[in-house]
Amino acid sequence: MRSMRRRGHPRSARASAEASAGASAEASAGAIGLAEVAGAFDAVVIGAGSAGLTVAVGLAGLGKRVALVESGPIGGDCTNTGCIPSKTLIHQASRHGPLPGPAPAVDGLSAAAAALALVRQRRDELARRERAEIPAIPGIELVEGRARLVAAGRVEITRADGVTRSIDAAHVVVATGAGPRPLVIDGLPAALALTNETLFEQPDLSGHLVVIGGGAIGVEMACAVRRLGARVTVVTRGTSLLSAEDRAATSVLVAELRARGIDVRTSAEAARFEHATSTLVLGDGSRLDAVDQVLVAIGRSPRVGGLGLEHVGVKITSSGIATDHVGRTGVAGLWAVGDVTDLSHTTHGANAYGRRVVQAIAFPMIPIRNRPILVPTAVFSDPELASVGLSLAEIERRWPTAAVRRFEIDLASLDRAHTDDVRHGIMIVIAERLTGRVLRATTVGPHASETIGIVTLAIQRNISLHRLYRLVHPYPTFAAALGKAADEFTRETLPHLPRESAAWLRTRLPKVIRSFR
Amino acid sequence: MRSMRRRGHPRSARASAEASAGASAEASAGAIGLAEVAGAFDAVVIGAGSAGLTVAVGLAGLGKRVALVESGPIGGDCTNTGCIPSKTLIHQASRHGPLPGPAPAVDGLSAAAAALALVRQRRDELARRERAEIPAIPGIELVEGRARLVAAGRVEITRADGVTRSIDAAHVVVATGAGPRPLVIDGLPAALALTNETLFEQPDLSGHLVVIGGGAIGVEMACAVRRLGARVTVVTRGTSLLSAEDRAATSVLVAELRARGIDVRTSAEAARFEHATSTLVLGDGSRLDAVDQVLVAIGRSPRVGGLGLEHVGVKITSSGIATDHVGRTGVAGLWAVGDVTDLSHTTHGANAYGRRVVQAIAFPMIPIRNRPILVPTAVFSDPELASVGLSLAEIERRWPTAAVRRFEIDLASLDRAHTDDVRHGIMIVIAERLTGRVLRATTVGPHASETIGIVTLAIQRNISLHRLYRLVHPYPTFAAALGKAADEFTRETLPHLPRESAAWLRTRLPKVIRSFR
Secondary structure: OOOOOOOOOHHHHHHHHHHHOOOOOHHHHHHHHHHHHHHHHHEEOOOHHHHHHHHHHHHHHHHOOOEEEEOOOHHHHHHOHHHHHHHHHHHHHHHOOOOOOOOOOOEEEHHHHHHHHHHHHHHHHHHHHHHHHHHHHOEEEEEEEEEEEEEOOEEEEEOOOOOEEEOOOEEEEOOOEEEEOOOOOOOOOHHHHHHOHHHHHHHOOOOOOEEEEHHHHHHHHHHHHHHHHOOEEEOOOHHHHHHHHEHHHHHHHHHHHOOOOOOOEOOEEEEEEEEEOOOEEOOOOOOOOOOOOEEEEOOOEEOOOOOOOHHOOOOOOOOEEEEOOOEEEOOOEEEEEEOOOOOOOOOHHHHHHHHHHHHHHHOOOOOOOOOOOOEEEEEEOOOOEEEOOOOHHHEEEEEEEEEEEEEEHHHHHHHHHHHHOOOOEEEEEEEOOOOEEEEEEEEEEEEEHHHHHHHHHHHHHHHHHHHHHHOOOOOOOHHHHHHHHHHHHHHHHHHHHHHHHHHHHHHHHHHHHHHOO | OOOOOOOOOOOHHHHHHHHHOOOOHHHHHHHHHHHHHHOOEEEEOOOOHHHHHHHHHHHHHHOOOEEEOOOOOEEEOOOOHOOOHHHHHHHHHOOOOOOOOOOEEEOOEEEHHHHHHHHHHHHHHHHHHHHHHHOOOOOOEEEEEEEEEEEEOOEEEOOOOOOEEEEEEEEEOOOOOOOEEEEEEEEOHHHEEEEEOOHHOOOOOOOOOEEHHHHHHHHHHHHHHHOOEEEEEEEEEOOOOOOOOOOOHHHHHHHHHHHOOOEEOOOOOOEEEEEHHOOOEOOOOEEEOOOOEEEOOEEEEEEOOOOHHHHHHOOOEOOEOOOOOOOEEEOOOOEEEEHEEEOOHHHHHHHHHHHHHHHHHHHHHHOOOOOOOOOOOEOEEEEEEEEEEOOHHHHHHHOOHEEEEEEEEEEEHOOHHHHHOOOOEEEEEEEEEEOOOOEEEEEOOOHHHHHHHHHHHHHOOOOOOHHHHHHOOOOOOOOHHHHHHHHHHHHHHHHHHHHHHHHHHHHHHHHHHHHHO
């Protein structure tokens, strides 16, 4: 939560919010005036995680009075059970070789135990800092307790000691996030069944960890714990890991995990646990023996219970509170943002949509286009996977196969791979034929979370592969893979313009014509 | 030399060249026809390093017949004495902790000796592959020997055995590169004075290495060798390292090097070497004792001697052959590209300008704008430094101080720094006031060479900080520093539009008006 300007940094929060609103000095001054004549609070923000903090800090910076309601620790999942502890663990693990050797004992601790202790220390440092900084921000009143909507614009807050209090505000923002989706495995003792909320509290993770689920959390933790010396098995119902991602990319990832000694079981599920032998039996009868811990990471459940949302008629699906792309729930003055919605499942996504909510509340006269924000995905596995753009399903829906080109660059063909011992990795670029419009890119390889920004900018500003062909990348880098994709596109296109133009007309023209009817 | 499509990959060379020409199928077909009626060779390319290979492979791919003349190994500095061995050494060093401990002996070898052996192995693998692939490319005849221009369009080649041969061609491309600028230190035995050409041949580098010079080669090797366990002193005449870079960035780098135990001596120079005590005495009388080796890395000298350039009237400066931004020397049919010119001093720069030469030779009717290519700089130091944009001098010349904004983002303020133990790092963004046009950016920090691509694209496509403000970066990453810079710009600009507009008019309008006169 330190960089609240992007995740929401307290020190620069006011500034961020001003900027966030994207409006002129005049509008800003007007908003401050409005706040003074409004009631006690302009907004109640429920939840002090990444999304709620972005909104609360942003609004406060624009002169609004905000009640920030939280029943748990400040910083939400990101600080306490998500990004911060997981990335710290991943970094500690990265200091060890790709294949775990005999675990080096430091002060009698295993590598995993030492790393976990450091993870808790770093997390607690940050949590303490945030706990001190947030209530000190002018305009924010931190209210500890559970919030419940009793009517539109009225929130009842119950403290742990049972004392209740009602707050009225023109705007209520639900940012309660999501929690681990529970899974009951027959016979598995609760003490052995971990989630991201309990994983980092473990004294050690050097035994046999079974990860149930092939999503980002499961894959990241499998990689980190493996490097720290554990035996790791991943059990996923999917046919690959990270099911929303490009199959060519996840295949590389699965191969890399297996090369590092992680036992990846696809199309599999846990059936029962036999306590006597510490054996997890899978649906097909195969047995995972000597299991020490099980990490359940099969997805996230939006925290919508107990909020009284039923009183106000908000639409809730299994993915969370339904909103438009500005966070509007359809009920006047009621907004939702972050993991509790189906719009974003990342801290940076929560931050980006949170800024929109700030702008919409603070400057209602300035229109905001109700369309998705381009939010890249990054999985901090080993190697990293990052992607950005339209979903594969959307590309398939909107473009006939013959209208798109797909480029797969083997990162091992790059000189940087030769110098850096990288044997596997891929960049996939999907682009419209002829025009070179980039629709989606996916990378598995070193620093993928850092290099995906180049493609993000290209997609956002509609920079085609024709243009990216002219971009000079430092040599030798992994980012140069994008240059190779642009080279391939240019080679397939420029010498064959008549063919490519004809193909484009055949596949795209009917759509273009329809759009004018 | 593997990725000749960007540095020039043989397998995709033809394709690359077609693309490189950036021209239509018609033009391409015409060019091939032209080649058939031309003489024995369409072009003589002198030098088979990054620049020469880009041109030779590119032209050959477009159906031209090319004589590629080389008296040394294929691949030039990049493969043999530059990027490939240095980045391999850097990667090997990165496997060790930031502060060298007792050097772990592997098979009786020090960490440095083991790394150097691996460097030579990797380099030789690549060199062998290139040696086999290049002569097999259709259209390329590899001619081993020394080339000399005897007249415009006529090159005389002398083999090692003294046999000579003349080749006539409409185009001669000089791509002979540069070598280490020599430095004589009084009393220093030749065997102890290394350059990038001899460094990687050393059996070991575990003693005390003195690096003379604060440029990219010196800084990279100092960092790598230090991590491998050596005592390292850097002696530079400059007041900081990497003198062309932003001082705020190089200060961070100097501090980091010092924190890693590298003794950095600025405003210093070597006076003499006392052999009896292995002491290097500096100009101010201070003494560096127990010196084992000295790496001379004070700059590069273009290889212009013995080429007969005096016969044809080419302009040569101390930085090399003078050319325009398309590689034209002013003498019809004579081109120069790569390190032998003053246009580029990197492999990726040589590649980018080499592509232009290919286009200019193959498609002379298609005009090319004679202006600089935007080439980022990357120094693979530890941490890395990367920069892109107008030079600081050019910004100062063209913009009054009040017309630019400078943003310095402390990378340690990013959450990724908190999780990844990064205590120091900086991103500097210099932008035009009000418009947010990005003029230059510099980063010192993890993966700087990979993240600089986002700013490179922004500068190239004229994407302002107003636009970059909307770019969503994955959390947590170092690339997010650019988002923070954009936030700061927006905060300083949007709420103060009248003031900012007035400042812009005051500082920029006179220039704009002048441009219309």
